[in-house]
Amino acid sequence: MTDPKFVAFSTQKGGAGKTTLTVLAASYLYYVKGLKVLVVDCDYSQYSIEEMRQRDKDLIECSPQFKKLFSDNLRQTKLAPYPLLTAKPEEAMQKVREIIEDGNDIDIVFFDLPGTVNNRGVVNILNCMDTVIVPVAADKVILESSLAFALKIQEWLTTGRTQVKQMYMLWNLVDAREKTDLYDQYEAVFEEYGLMTLKTKIPDTKKYRREGSKTLNxxxxxxxxMPPDKTLLKGTRLSELTDELLDLLKL
Structure with a gap:
């Protein structure tokens, strides 16, 4: 068994999309691509992914439509829901190591972290990452916050204070009406700071927020x-994002 790759979509600004990107990347790679995935929810202020898993469980019980979708996917893929570990940042890495040492075959471990670099547990997790992806949007508040976060990690990289192997900025919530040269100008600034940017840009679409419903079919x-519905994938660029991620991780 090879060592799993550790990945975090991480930034200190709420609303940048890190939790949604974590869930969708994990679900797509696990249910569609067949990779063995572990998701670790360390965002102790809210444990958003744990809450999402509970909502999914509740819908299986109370929504016939959702239950059918889940059952159909289970029958087709033979895949039970991917494992989800909920842990405080200071305890997470030890628990992950125990899972790996128990012989569980894992390709990628996704971490959902709190939006802070002032927590020793968060810093310790970030230091172990193979890849950190920093979601950023063309919104002044999100842009400044995400850039400050990335520059802090960049500082650790240049001073040898971290073992992060690679870090990339990721354009998220992209408005199709915005001029593409605006992003080129921002990326030029990123490059001046030595920051790399993923090629894939994630559009601002309500599809990314569409969960199951107790009342809507x-x-x-x-x-x-379960994986993102195939009929909704067009235009989301989720498959392009996961392909680019796999290429970076050499998986």
Missing amino acids: RAVFRSTV
């Missing part, structure tokens, strides 16, 4: 127990 995109 509709396709599901964001879920921890």
